[in-house]
Amino acid sequence: MPTAIEYFKFLPKTNCGECGHPTCLAFAMQLANQKASLDECPYVDEEAKRTLQESNAPPVKGVTVGAGDGSLRMGEETVLYRHERRFVNPTAYAVAIPDILPEAELRELARSYLDMSFERVGMVFDLDMFAVFNASGDAERLRAAAESLVGMCSKPLMLIGAGAEDLRPAAEAIRESRPLLYAADEDNVSPMAALAAELGLPLALRDGTLDGMAGLVEAARKEGAEDLVLDLGSDSMKHILESNTVARKVSLRRSFKGLGYPLMNLVGSGEEGMMMAMLSTMKYGSLVVFDSLEPQQALPLMTLRQNIYTDPQVPIQVKEDLYPVNGPGEDSPLLFTTNFSLTYFTVRADIEKSRIPVWLQVVDTEGLSVLTAYAANKFGHEHVAAALEASSALERTSGPVVTPGMVAKMSGKLEEALGRKVLVGPMESGSLPKFLKNLGV
Numbered sequence: 091m092p093t094a095i096e097y098f099k100f101l102p103k104t105n106c107g108e109c110g111h112p113t114c115l116a117f118a119m120q121l122a123n124q125k126a127s128l129d130e131c132p133y134v135d136e137e138a139k140r141t142l143q144e145s146n147a148p149p150v151k152g153v154t155v156g157a158g159d160g161s162l163r164m165g166e167e168t169v170l171y172r173h174e175r176r177f178v179n180p181t182a183y184a185v186a187i188p189d190i191l192p193e194a195e196l197r198e199l200a201r202s203y204l205d206m207s208f209e210r211v212g213m214v215f216d217l218d219m220f221a222v223f224n225a226s227g228d229a230e231r232l233r234a235a236a237e238s239l240v241g242m243c244s245k246p247l248m249l250i251g252a253g254a255e256d257l258r259p260a261a262e263a264i265r266e267s268r269p270l271l272y273a274a275d276e277d278n279v280s281p282m283a284a285l286a287a288e289l290g291l292p293l294a295l296r297d298g299t300l301d302g303m304a305g306l307v308e309a310a311r312k313e314g315a316e317d318l319v320l321d322l323g324s325d326s327m328k329h330i331l332e333s334n335t336v337a338r339k340v341s342l343r344r345s346f347k348g349l350g351y352p353l354m355n356l357v358g359s360g361e362e363g364m365m366m367a368m369l370s371t372m373k374y375g376s377l378v379v380f381d382s383l384e385p386q387q388a389l390p391l392m393t394l395r396q397n398i399y400t401d402p403q404v405p406i407q408v409k410e411d412l413y414p415v416n417g418p419g420e421d422s423p424l425l426f427t428t429n430f431s432l433t434y435f436t437v438r439a440d441i442e443k444s445r446i447p448v449w450l451q452v453v454d455t456e457g458l459s460v461l462t463a464y465a466a467n468k469f470g471h472e473h474v475a476a477a478l479e480a481s482s483a484l485e486r487t488s489g490p491v492v493t494p495g496m497v498a499k500m501s502g503k504l505e506e507a508l509g510r511k512v513l514v515g516p517m518e519s520g521s522l523p524k525f526l527k528n529l530g531v
């Protein structure tokens with residue numbers, strides 16, 4: 091991001107005020123704080139705009155693979171550590187599908203991956219991409235396999251082939267789906283980059299050295315290919331760690347031109363592949379490609395990704411609302427909790443375990459857990475009463491209202507505010523099944 095002084099250098103310094111700010115310096119300060127747009131000054135020339143836009147661009151270029159609902163965004167990262175700001179676009183996971191499979195088997199394999207889906211704290215994870223590779227060596231078979239996959243799902247594809255002529259029929263046939271072409275290396279960079287530029291598709295470059303990769307980037311850009319993804323090799327854990335880290339560092343510092351693109355790693359399969367995938371997820375990989383992936387491998391990997399790509403400054407939250415659990419009716423108990431996802435899903439799971447029908451009111455506490463929210467004055471009786479009123483909860487049920495045991499103190503005031511009997515629930519959510527059974531409702 092340019093500083094105020096850097097912006098100021100490019101402004102006319104006439105202090106005319108047409109931008110709505112008294113001086114050019116005041117306008118420059120607003121620009122640096124991202125509270126104004128350069129277009130608001132009618133006197134900035136095109137070259138200055140271009141220069142400023144370039145230095146304003148994220149150090150890791152954003153690249154879109156796929157189209158429509160299934161498209162994936164990679165890159166646009168601006169920090170080395172997630173606590174500095176946050177990581178932007180989560181690592182995507184792809185599995186390889188060989189084009190030598192008969193169509194029915196190919197579709198069955200793809201279907202088994204599409205069915206691999208997990209839910210964790212309210213978020214659904216599934217596979218992001220397919221990498222269809224030209225194992226047959228026949229460009230027409232690759233085209234047929236790619237078309238078959240595009241016909242059965244909206245997942246983005248990566249097309250893997252030995253060169254531009256092997257990839258061309260498939261790339262042309264599914265061009266609208268914006269596949270990623272893999273890969274240009276020192277032997278074929280010109281025709282591969284020319285194909286990518288001609289069809290407007292993203293292109294992966296492959297070279298195990300940083301200098302070699304910088305040369306490939308330059309050659310690809312010369313041909314007009316701009317949306318690049320870099321494969322710096324996955325020979326070992328050490329290599330992934332060093333290459334990915336150095337590429338991210340020099341891109342952020344803008345100290346070495348040519349590596350500011352999303353990174354990818356081909357990790358194979360099995361336990362070693364999993365370890366590499368985890369390392370790539372933690373260390374700046376935007377795309378990880380497996381030969382195969384089992385559900386028991388995908389779950390911990392996707393959980394790791396969720397943790398790394400969650401903004402550490404913004405807890406995962408549930409929408410404030412009244413949620414029915416186990417099919418509640420007009421006299422079911424009414425429980426409430428905070429909107430911190432982990433709290434909500436833990437409480438909900440314990441109520442489900444009891445099989446007792448319950449209305450569960452979520453109160454917006456800005457993602458804080460029960461005791462923290464109470465201490466921060468975001469989970470008092472007045473907040474709970476307001477949430478119950480907003481959802482018309484008291485009109486839905488005449489059953490008892492139950493406070494979490496940790497905030498038993500609010501029960502008296504809440505009872506007054508609601509004009510309804512308020513009971514104190516258990517201290518721990520794990521005791522809810524027993525508590526609800528003893529309520530005898």
Ligand code: SF4
Pocket residue numbers: 101102103104105106107108109110111112113114117130131132133
């Ligand atoms: S419109 Fe442009 S020249 Fe005029 S004060 Fe604003 S920044 Fe300066």
